[in-house]
Amino acid sequence: MPSAAGRGQGPERDRRPESGEQPAADDYAKERYGVSSMIQSQEKPDRVLVRIKDLTEEKADEVVWVRGRIHTSRAKGKQCFLVLRQQQFNIQALVAVGQHASKQMVKFAANINKESIVDVEGVVRKAHQKIGGCTQQDVELHVQKIYVISLAEPRLPLQLDDAVRPEVEGEEVKTLHPQICFNISTSTSQAVFCLQSGICQLFRETLIRKGFVEIQTPKIISAASEGGANVFTVSYFKSSAYLAQSPQLYKQMCICADFEKVFCVGPVFRAEDSNTHRHLTEFVGLDIEMAFNYHYHEVVDEIADTMVQIFKGLQERFQTEIQTVNKQFPCEPFKFLEPTLRLEYREGVAMLREAGVEMGDEDDLSTPNEKLLGRLVKEKYDTDFYILDKYPLAVRPFYTMPDPVNPKNSNSYDMFMRGEEILSGAQRIHDPQLLTERAQHHGIDLEKIKAYIDSFRFGAPPHAGGGIGLERVTMLYLGLHNVRQTSMFPRDPKRLTP
């Protein structure tokens, strides 16, 4: 057990809280509080630390040890009220002059800097009335011992309570604080990132159940595919290389090597100077590629079902997190259909025209039109998730398979959540001759994509796939407004730290 006297077996140092007091010799409670020496794994005590979320009326009158942060503290005569926080949960703790605590001990407790981590021994007591502002409303902790485990500096860069006040309509999205630890410490952020972890888990769980194999694709590559725009350059020993803008080539090579169904989860790099609410220079791609038998809709159906399984899993397993986020960012629950709604591009264009938008058959969708179409689809079909199929060939990359019926269309699709694109995908051309023709049509230097085209020379199954942006899925599922809220350490043209 860490010694309470501040002079453990670790290196000798001054561990006195700036405005706190170490116990004095004539204090009858002097063994019951203090600053522990740094935990350097000196001992293995058999003390059990109870989780704050488990402190309920069932534990009334038990003596427990708890580790938490000082969320708030308020001294009042011979008493000090602390709120102890542990992740999304908190409890009120009372230090009062009496048998266990001396006047000095109460003063010590009151002076511990906020955010410091403490070990507290206390008796769980039923509260006389509900304790507002705490997640554990029915009990409080009557403190018998309190030791500082890690002392926070007295001047915090921001107050956590300020960071989680509900969003006001029209107000600008709060900029991220440079001391990002605080940004990810709020109960909202804890919930956002637990849910994001859940999205990855559900994505992989579902695909592994469907017989997919996870692959690892390289991020440092020798040639920028698709012509080389928007790509970061890396110094590679005496030469140079690029950061992969997509794992697509590698997914396709695995398909050519008969892996049949593959997925990968990893960083994707885009050197676009875009400063919007939904662009990052580095984001996490959830990528799928799959050989099919006769029609790329076999793949579209698998991807759409994977998204549906994710939505269902989030509903079932992450209600607490969704509600925590909703407190700060109120939002309608995410709606989806089963099976997923699939519209053709021309149908989407028709709906937009009906709503007064002027656009040509082969024009791409602008961001405002995407959002408008999302609202129109929601009104008509009552879903926040749908597929737009058969994009004009002209607006898609050269490797997209042309539609066999109408050569102006293509076997390609986007998927949308709350009116914003989260996935782009297509049947890929698996025939080297057609691929060459299409690359030439796009004015791409064949020499630069020779390795790509050569991948298909030794028998390639027809295949399709797509890439999903993780941060966008998290943002749109939760109805947040900026992708920086769903990236722990966002990267954009102006932001490289921490």
Next chain:
Amino acid sequence: MPSAAGRGQGPERDRRPESGEQPAADDYAKERYGVSSMIQSQEKPDRVLVRIKDLTEEKADEVVWVRGRIHTSRAKGKQCFLVLRQQQFNIQALVAVGQHASKQMVKFAANINKESIVDVEGVVRKAHQKIGGCTQQDVELHVQKIYVISLAEPRLPLQLDDAVRPEVEGEEVKTLHPQICFNISTSTSQAVFCLQSGICQLFRETLIRKGFVEIQTPKIISAASEGGANVFTVSYFKSSAYLAQSPQLYKQMCICADFEKVFCVGPVFRAEDSNTHRHLTEFVGLDIEMAFNYHYHEVVDEIADTMVQIFKGLQERFQTEIQTVNKQFPCEPFKFLEPTLRLEYREGVAMLREAGVEMGDEDDLSTPNEKLLGRLVKEKYDTDFYILDKYPLAVRPFYTMPDPVNPKNSNSYDMFMRGEEILSGAQRIHDPQLLTERAQHHGIDLEKIKAYIDSFRFGAPPHAGGGIGLERVTMLYLGLHNVRQTSMFPRDPKRLTP
């Protein structure tokens, strides 16, 4: 259904096999074979394709459709024997002149280039004797129709059968073929990478069950921690940045933000000019970080148990893959103890000295000594997996927590599989004052690691963690000899493609 006449709805092109024949008008079987037009998702036929691995005696006398690659073909009078391959499985198929097949059809089948993908309709027949060289030994397929779906070029860069012949003792590890699709198409590679996918799955499954949260950490970073050696530089708009050598700082920030238990899976970049059997410039890191209560062994035990769960899961779920790899690379089954053997560094040094090695108490382990120690441990304790704990402080990074009893030691550990290091980890210093002292001792510029040290100023729980190299775990579990065999697209100082 794709038309057999080679003139589907797709772009008009010559799809004739180089040495094959399209059906002639006077051929009674002319509808039963040919080169299909490119599958462009023209139709959604309700044809069911049966998996080759499911073709067993139970299916005898059924008519089935199968898609596979021409693995080998051998014409013999009025018959042609094909071996059709699908992933790790294959079956013999017979095209013989008769009611269904004409002389021309047999000739067509015999002339299809190897590795081409074909759709075959055939009757499953019991074989009169076991068919050697095929995984489906008890049945063969009597072909009634055969259509080429994707034609391979006639000159293959290597023969798959050559690539999987058993390793000969002392022979140099085969260099990877530049046409890597073939390198990852072999049954051995299929098995290696399926098992690797399983390692990732078991790693995450186990940690999520233990209450860990998956995090995503940035790969483009503004400052090279640990002083800046061996780091790749990236052009970042008008400035420059680095590729992360480890997610450690970010894992630790999550611990400071009370995530308590986190893990991540992602690429790690090391600009080391090392050309060894176990170094890559880009590899996949399985990283863990965890707050503990009083002793870092709480974390060591969790990590070791995670490895044990992986080993057990591989044994249970991947026997087929292990056996497939063993055919080419024979190897003793991987042995481990439960709980995992943990030796102190000084015990390891004593064992080495007893075996004649001369080394000082604070010397680091050389690679040959690591391997020797692995053999000694295996002899004495009969395990291929163990932990070496309490490394000398002098050989570990500045952020390693010193041992509280012997200041020349540290709270750090490595884990070994078959005598090679797969994980390096430690209790980290969570106190900014001690961290500053240790950085100064190592001569590190404090200005460059200010953000790192500042992360611990607002209360930091004691924590420990470690990073595992995925490719090494796969290599050592399977007893392979080069980490390039367990990376689909390996990167080293001399290799950036494909």
